[in-house]
Amino acid sequence: MSKAEIAEFQLGPMNHVGVAVPDIENAIAFYRDVMGVIDISKPEVLAPQGVKYAFVNLPSGQVELIEPYGETSPILKFLERNPKGGQHHMCFEVEDIHDAKSVMETRGMRVLGEPRIGAHGTLVVFLHPGDAGGVLIELMESHKSCDGVDH
Amino acid sequence: MSKAEIAEFQLGPMNHVGVAVPDIENAIAFYRDVMGVIDISKPEVLAPQGVKYAFVNLPSGQVELIEPYGETSPILKFLERNPKGGQHHMCFEVEDIHDAKSVMETRGMRVLGEPRIGAHGTLVVFLHPGDAGGVLIELMESHKSCDGVDH
Numbered sequence: 001m002s003k004a005e006i007a008e009f010q011l012g013p014m015n016h017v018g019v020a021v022p023d024i025e026n027a028i029a030f031y032r033d034v035m036g037v038i039d040i041s042k043p044e045v046l047a048p049q050g051v052k053y054a055f056v057n058l059p060s061g062q063v064e065l066i067e068p069y070g071e072t073s074p075i076l077k078f079l080e081r082n083p084k085g086g087q088h089h090m091c092f093e094v095e096d097i098h099d100a101k102s103v104m105e106t107r108g109m110r111v112l113g114e115p116r117i118g119a120h121g122t123l124v125v126f127l128h129p130g131d132a133g134g135v136l137i138e139l140m141e142s143h144k145s146c147d148g149v150d151h
Numbered sequence: 152m153s154k155a156e157i158a159e160f161q162l163g164p165m166n167h168v169g170v171a172v173p174d175i176e177n178a179i180a181f182y183r184d185v186m187g188v189i190d191i192s193k194p195e196v197l198a199p200q201g202v203k204y205a206f207v208n209l210p211s212g213q214v215e216l217i218e219p220y221g222e223t224s225p226i227l228k229f230l231e232r233n234p235k236g237g238q239h240h241m242c243f244e245v246e247d248i249h250d251a252k253s254v255m256e257t258r259g260m261r262v263l264g265e266p267r268i269g270a271h272g273t274l275v276v277f278l279h280p281g282d283a284g285g286v287l288i289e290l291m292e293s294h295k296s297c298d299g300v301d302h
Contacts, residue, residue, distance in 0.1 A: 009187040014212025017168055017241055021284055030284060034258045035243075036160040058243065061165025061212060084285035087238035090168055092186075092209065107185045133172055133181060134235035 009103040012093035015120070015140050016055070016062040020078045020088040024052055024067040027085070031056045031063070045069055046119055053119050064091070064119060089126070091138035097123040100139050115141075160254040163244035166271070166291050167206070167213040171229045171239040175203055175218040178236070182207045182214070196220055197270055204270050215242070215270060240277070242289035248274040251290050266292075 021027035024043050031037045039057040043065075046053060050073030056063040066088060068075040078088055094100035097115045104111050110128035118124035122141040129136045172178035175194050182188045190208040194216075197204060201224030207214040217239060219226040229239055245251035248266045255262050261279035269275035273292040280287045 010189065011182075011187045011209060013210045014168070014214070017165070017238075019241075019284065019286055027284055031162075034255070034260065035288075036162045036254070038161065058162060059164045061243075063165070063241070082285050084281065086280075086285035087168075087241065090170075090214070090238065092212075103187070104185070109185065129237075130235065133170065133178055134233050134237035135170060137186075 009100065012095065012142060014061070015091040015093050016064045017087060018064045018066055018089040018091065018136075018138070019085060020075050020082065021065050021067055021085040022079055022083065024054055024065050027065045027067075028054055028056075031065075043067070044119075048116065049118070050074055051119075055119075089136040089138050091124075091140050093142040094139045095142060097125060097139060097141040100141075101125055104139075160251065163246065163293060165212070166242040166244050167215045168238060169215045169217055169240040169242065169287075169289070170236060171226050171233065172216050172218055172236040173230055173234065175205055175216050178216045178218075179205055179207075182216075194218075195270075199267065200269070201225055202270075206270075240287040240289050242275070242291050244293045245290045246293060248276060248290060248292040251292075252276050255290075 028040050032040055037056050041055040043052050043054045047069065050068060050070045052067040052069045054065045056065060066075055101111050101115065104127060109131045112126040112128060115123040115125050118140055120140060122143060124138055124140045127137040179191050183191055188207050192206040194203050194205045198220065201219060201221045203218040203220045205216045207216060217226055252262050255278060260282045263277040263279060266274040266276050269291055271291060273294060275289055275291045278288040
């Protein structure tokens with residue numbers, strides 16, 4: 001990766017905010033019945049990441065509700081500290097996840113692991129919150145159409 | 152407010168995610184130089200709410216960086232618990248802040264204080280995180296054009 005390519009790196013749209021919840025069905029009921037959100041997806045399991053998730057879709061913007069799945073779920077620790085739940089991560093889109101990982105590492109960020117498939121079906125990585133103002137940041141490769149162009 | 156009006160209440164777009172930071176200039180440099188964000192506003196003070204703030208504008212979505220301002224800033228306590236900073240609140244738009252407050256109270260939510268002017272120049276209220284899955288939720292009246300219609 002050349003210096004010019006690194007300098008050109010731009011962060012894409014905010015894709016979603018991850019909110020950890022102790023009980024996803026209760027959380028869905030809260031966003032539907034109290035907050036007045038109509039479009040909420042059915043919970044699904046993403047076993048490799050140790051989460052059950054559902055998307056709360058606003059007219060623009062999205063909240064990803066995540067409940068721990070399995071005994072080694074990374075969400076369990078978060079809920080020990082925050083038993084009612086809370087904001088867990090922010091997810092931003094990038095054009096190419098491998099380029100983004102390389103740029104982040106060049107800039108001194110700790111990237112947690114290798115790119116893996118996230119809840120939206122594209123590759124994601126997480127950045128160490130200790131390097132990012134205490135915020136767990138997820139980078140997610142944008143969906144690409146068949147012509148290879150981002151949309 | 153009639154039962155029909157309450158039933159019709161719908162949450163609007165996610166407006167921004169509030170991120171508390173110990174030093175707003177450092178945070179701006181991080182989002183600009185490391186994360187590759189081009190459009191970041193200059194810090195401004197919102198004295199009544201005890202914050203200095205700046206907006207990190209993504210192609211879609213927005214992060215509001217908030218640094219404590221004054222000795223009674225509500226952000227000070229958050230930073231005591233999270234010295235590096237962290238995700239502080241999620242802000243969603245509503246059509247009418249007084250209607251939204253009334254609907255939230257009818258549905259058993261604790262609304263923190265009366266509507267007041269927020270960083271975007273429209274009225275906002277906050278909901279108690281203890282009633283909202285550990286998340287501090289800000290409701291913000293959408294900007295209206297001169298014809299009184301939301302845009």
